Amino acid sequence: MTTLAHGVSDAVTITKRNLIRLKRVPDLIVFATLSPIMFVLLFRYVFGSAISTGGISYAEFLLPGIFAQTVFFGSTTTGSSLAEDLKKGLIDRFRSLPMARSAVLVGRTVADIGLNLVSVFVMAVTGLIVGWRIHTSFFHALGAFLLLLVFAFSISWLMALLGLLVRTPEVFNNASFIVIFPLTFIANTFVPTNGFPAVLRVFAEWNPVSTITQAIRNLFGNTSPTLKISDAWPIQHPITYTLIWIVILLGTFIPLAVRQYGRSALR
């Protein structure tokens, strides 16, 4: 077999391993599905009554934002799982095997797409129950879900690097909360940004979490001519801007994470 074929087969082996784990650790799936349901219900019924979203219902405004936030959180699984593997000595074992250096990370990030897929599905069903609708074609909707998962995949590689650097799953989880909450709240995810103070508004307009949200709002048709959105370039070209981010994230963090994996050693 060639090196490439080995690399692919190694990544498949590791992906399988991670998917089996997903099946055997129900807590992970339960958390990944229950928390988005909770978010949908809380925001829809608690904030929804007070937030004005122009011409569309709050449920329609909210769901794309929750999708974006949830896959962002879902991608942290990559980092905490790798930190755990490192802590348990599994990365040592893998590194002593004649396998491709990228395989552990590829297998991890690909399996985490699976986890995000499950959460997105559960959220979509919950959303449909509380009044969210898709107004465009099947292909637009498919495009939206794909973009969402690819975005999460690119974030996973950043998380992979952080997980390998931090080394302790608990520390990683706490640290990621501190970063992700502001990132997903200083955005157009839950409320329109028009009323934000100037600094926060500019941050929100250039925040990729806002643009992935805007991109899928556009693709699902969760928009309204009477709901005014920002004129900033990223919000006006959300798909392009999001794709640029995806390319930058993958281009930067795949090599950095693979390099860190090669160096990472249990101390």
Added chain:
Amino acid sequence: MADLIVVEGLIKQFGETTALAGVDLTVPEGTVLGLLGPNGAGKTTVVRILATLLHRDAGRAEVAGLDVERQADEVRAIIGLTGQYAAVDEYLTGLENLEMVGRLYHLGKKESRIRAADLLERFDLTDAAKRPAKTYSGGMRRRLDIAASLIARPRVLFLDEPTTGLDPRSRQGMWEFIANLVSDGTTILLTTQYLEEADRLADQLVVIDHGQVIARGTGDELKAQVGGQRLEFTAANSADLPALARLLTPLGTDTPQVDEQSRTVSLPVARGADDLAAALESWRGTGIELMDVGLRRPDLDDVFLTLTGHSSAQDDRPQDGSDKSNSGKGSSEPAGAASADLQKEKTR
């Protein structure tokens, strides 16, 4: 026999700390080298460098003539590593764990499965094969871990403290498994802080402390280096101890050591059995009631104590109860003179 592992002048720094200060060792094919030392001596660092996990600062490190850094991939294909932590995925079953590792050695699906089943059988895990490793006892996990490192029939096996944390019974079982591997001709580098373990499993021993080799040889050679035999007399009543010590003193090559707790007088002697006979001769008729009488050769614990100036257990993690029960004989004060002698030995 060719040397399958060659280490020369190996140096490794972690920041300010010198982990390895020029270690030399060789392991001939088909033999077991026991790398012995207390925690933090550098044992694991040697293993990690040889297993391609850690970059070295200087020196030579080769496995089967392959440089562990420049030819890391070739090295990985012929080695197996069992680290200090049982590196098994606890959510996979025993079988799944082994199959996964087999696939990652590129064994092929069928071959991986056959090897996995074989090894489960051999390591007494067949009944647990379909259970997640999470449900395994510590000893079972270690066995699974070793089985995983054997799946591709490695020519060289690294066992880093394979029995640390195991209860005495599991440790005994693990020794039998390792002894079987040796009889298959696998070349093994074994690290341990249990001297009994090294004595039992290894052909050659290398003792390291603070990143330096302080002694090498077979178990017998090391024991001979430390000195000869000792008489041990255990009295029934501690009140008799001073009398017993006085009685034995003329026979010894050094002053006797008295351990109140075990009520034992221990004395280095030069002529072995003759001294024992003489000692019994002079004891007869004294009225001192004896519990036990014996001639003891130094074990590796004594070797360790003399070589490093501190006992092997000194900076050990907490020992389990079983170890305490038989460490009574080691609890006598280290002979200051003997350890000073060995300081000379070191610099020789």
